[in-house]
Amino acid sequence: MSVGKYYLLVFLLSVTVSATATEPAHLETETTSPAKALLSKMLHAMATLNYQGTVAFLKNGKLEPMKYFHAAKKGAEQERLLSLNSPMREIIRDAGKVSCFYKTTEQLVVDYRPFERSFLLDLPDNLNDLDALYQIELLPDEDVAMLPVHVILIKPKDTLRYSHKIWLSKQQLLPLKVSVYDEQGEVLEQMVFTELHVFPDLPFVSANKPDPNNPVQQTYALQAQSSEQAGFYLKQIPKGFKEVFFTRRPMHNSEQPVDHLLLSDGLASVSVYMEPINPQINNARNDEEHVDSVGAIHFYSRHINDYELTVMGEVPPATVKLIAEGIALRAPNKP
Amino acid sequence: MNNTLHQKISQFLDNDLADPEALELLQAIHSDNALNQTYQQYAIISQVIKTGDYIPVKPDFAAQISARIEQEPYHFNPSLKKSAPSRYRWYAVAASVLALSVLVVHYDKQLTPTSHQASMLSMSKPAPPLTNKTASQLAQNQSQKPLNKRINDYLQAHNNSVYTSGETNTAASLTSVTSYNQK
Numbered sequence: 232m233s234v235g236k237y238y239l240l241v242f243l244l245s246v247t248v249s250a251t252a253t254e255p256a257h258l259e260t261e262t263t264s265p266a267k268a269l270l271s272k273m274l275h276a277m278a279t280l281n282y283q284g285t286v287a288f289l290k291n292g293k294l295e296p297m298k299y300f301h302a303a304k305k306g307a308e309q310e311r312l313l314s315l316n317s318p319m320r321e322i323i324r325d326a327g328k329v330s331c332f333y334k335t336t337e338q339l340v341v342d343y344r345p346f347e348r349s350f351l352l353d354l355p356d357n358l359n360d361l362d363a364l365y366q367i368e369l370l371p372d373e374d375v376a377m378l379p380v381h382v383i384l385i386k387p388k389d390t391l392r393y394s395h396k397i398w399l400s401k402q403q404l405l406p407l408k409v410s411v412y413d414e415q416g417e418v419l420e421q422m423v424f425t426e427l428h429v430f431p432d433l434p435f436v437s438a439n440k441p442d443p444n445n446p447v448q449q450t451y452a453l454q455a456q457s458s459e460q461a462g463f464y465l466k467q468i469p470k471g472f473k474e475v476f477f478t479r480r481p482m483h484n485s486e487q488p489v490d491h492l493l494l495s496d497g498l499a500s501v502s503v504y505m506e507p508i509n510p511q512i513n514n515a516r517n518d519e520e521h522v523d524s525v526g527a528i529h530f531y532s533r534h535i536n537d538y539e540l541t542v543m544g545e546v547p548p549a550t551v552k553l554i555a556e557g558i559a560l561r562a563p564n565k566p
Numbered sequence: 567m568n569n570t571l572h573q574k575i576s577q578f579l580d581n582d583l584a585d586p587e588a589l590e591l592l593q594a595i596h597s598d599n600a601l602n603q604t605y606q607q608y609a610i611i612s613q614v615i616k617t618g619d620y621i622p623v624k625p626d627f628a629a630q631i632s633a634r635i636e637q638e639p640y641h642f643n644p645s646l647k648k649s650a651p652s653r654y655r656w657y658a659v660a661a662s663v664l665a666l667s668v669l670v671v672h673y674d675k676q677l678t679p680t681s682h683q684a685s686m687l688s689m690s691k692p693a694p695p696l697t698n699k700t701a702s703q704l705a706q707n708q709s710q711k712p713l714n715k716r717i718n719d720y721l722q723a724h725n726n727s728v729y730t731s732g733e734t735n736t737a738a739s740l741t742s743v744t745s746y747n748q749k
Contacts, residue, residue: 288730289615294580295730312730316576322729331729347726421615482719491723502724525721526731541716543724 266369266383267358269399274354276404279303284427285315286351290420291526299350299424302433309435310350323436324350345455346475346493351422352397352409355497364388364471364496373398380407385498390414391469391550392499393527403429411527414547419527454478461490462538463505467557469550471496482506494544494554501544501554508539522548531555575605579612 283300300311310324319334327345332338347353355361370382378400385395394416398408408423458477475493482489489506522531530543531551535558542555574591577583583591595605722728 287611287615290727290731293731294576294612294615296576297730316573316580320729324726329726329729342722342726344726350726350730423615425611482723483715489719493724500725502720504720504723523717525717526727528721528724528727530717530720541720543717543720545725545727 263359264367264369266367269369269381269404270354270358270367270383270397272404273397273399273406274356277301277349277351277406278308280403280405280429281431281433282403282405282427282429283433285425287423287425288421289418289423296425300433300436302435304432304435307435311436312350322350325435346495352406353498360497361385364392365498370396372401378402389470390547391553392496392546393419395498400427403427405429411545413527420545454480458492461492461505462561463490463492463503463535463540463558464561465503465554465557466559467553468494469496469553472501472554475500499544499546501542501546501551503554503558504541504543505535505538505558508534508537522552524548535560571601572604572608575601575608576612579608 281302283298286297286299288295288297296315298313298315300309300313302309302311308324308326310322312322314320317335320331321334322329322331324344324347327343327347329342329344329347331340331342333340358367361367364387366384366386366388368384368386370384373380373382379402380398380400383397383399385397387394393414394412396410396412397406399406405427406422407427409421410418411420413419455476456478458474460479461477472494473496475495477490477492479488479490481487487506487509489504492503494501494503522529524530527545528543529546529548529551530541531548532539532541533555534540538560540555540558542551542558544551571591571594574583574587575595578588578591595602
């Protein structure tokens with residue numbers, strides 16, 4: 232680490248500790264490598280500690296500083312984010328339900344996401360699931376804010392996914408910084424705490440806004456269904472990706488249903504969407520082979536007969552295209 | 567009040583602050599040491615997160631550079647050897663321009679706040695990925711493409727990154743990976 236970076240990190244992260252994380256002894260035997268053991272402890276700390284701080288998200292070239300709160304009690308968790316910049320909003324995750332309240336418009340968006348657990352970092356419970364796809368390495372320790380941190384690199388074994396690097400404090404075992412890198416080693420996304428405090432207790436906040444004049448305006452209900460009901464099937468799928476859930480639901484403020492299949496390799500997720508071509512809202516560029524991106528998320532669209540197919544995920548362009556080209560329409564009577 | 571100013575600093579560093587407000591902010595930074603400190607901190611955070619690099623700049627950095635320039639001898643014969651400009655030199659130029667623009671605005675109140683201020687702001691603002699004009703053109707072009715409504719809905723359904731990205735509309739954020747070819 233350069234002297235400049237050292238001073239910067241000291242400057243950035245004035246982490247104060249009000250409580251000490253207890254080491255989860257039962258997790259010691261579940262993993263084989265020191266790096267995975269540390270990640271297991273980190274997941275335990277993330278789920279069981281009460282902590283709050285200021286976190287900055289860098290996505291799509293835009294810096295988004297937010298206040299972060301995590302409350303845990305008797306196995307229940309709640310995450311809360313408060314934006315510091317416009318659009319001002321408060322986001323609360325209670326188990327699988329995410330509520331986002333926009334202060335300016337007083338709009339409340341309720342989103343059901345049973346397959347996600349954290350705004351900071353989502354890792355599988357069983358880290359051994361990543362063994363076939365990623366190499367998990369413990370890098371030399373670094374000092375952050377004069378506190379020693381472990382540095383763990385999760386590096387893919389192929390070119391179909393991205394690398395992740397996690398800096399977690401030795402004392403609290405909480406992730407202070409997470410970076411996602413592309414194939415060239417360029418940072419695609421980053422999350423970094425500029426301050427973090429651990430408390431014995433933090434309150435759970437009600438996500439309900441009991442205002443009869445401003446009821447919930449948007450709700451993204453998510454009812455898991457069998458992927459056999461999808462209008463498409465996957466002829467080929469990159470190694471390690473598995474179906475997480477499938478749902479068919481209306482989108483685009485219309486009654487038009489859209490098939491949505493979520494895939495995951497344990498770390499990276501990819502969504503497959505299919506809907507009938509609608510000139511009002513569909514505009515896939517079939518004339519050229521285009522993969523577009525929003526930050527680390529790439530997406531690729533193509534037409535299959537009268538349907539528009541889009542594959543989207545935080546994976547390299549080759550991966551979304553590979554998945555998209557391995558999709559075929561399911562015959563109406565095909566089981 | 568402080569929170570408002572801090573928010574404006576953040577917007578300024580993201581190039582999201584309108585020019586008149588940016589000018590007021592620069593004046594406030596110049597006259598308020600505490601605010602100046604805050605600005606420096608935010609700038610460092612922004613720089614590191616965006617680039618991963620940090621080069622510490624002393625508060626009197628611009629003054630030192632100006633003093634050194636004053637001491638430089640004059641050369642009337644142009645040098646044939648062109649050395650690549652170092653990053654420090656660019657930081658020096660940027661810092662000097664910033665300091666100069668603030669000083670000029672502070673002392674030269676007789677000037678009308680039109681093209682003069684606009685030109686100063688364009689010099690002192692951090693380099694944006696796109697100019698305002700380009701961004702608006704892009705947004706206009708994107709609004710003509712219904713693709714974005716669909717993609718926005720897909721992004722919303724895909725994962726929770728929409729909540730932490732601060733993008734109410736990702737239309738202006740779409741980047742094309744030009745003619746990607748797997749082969």
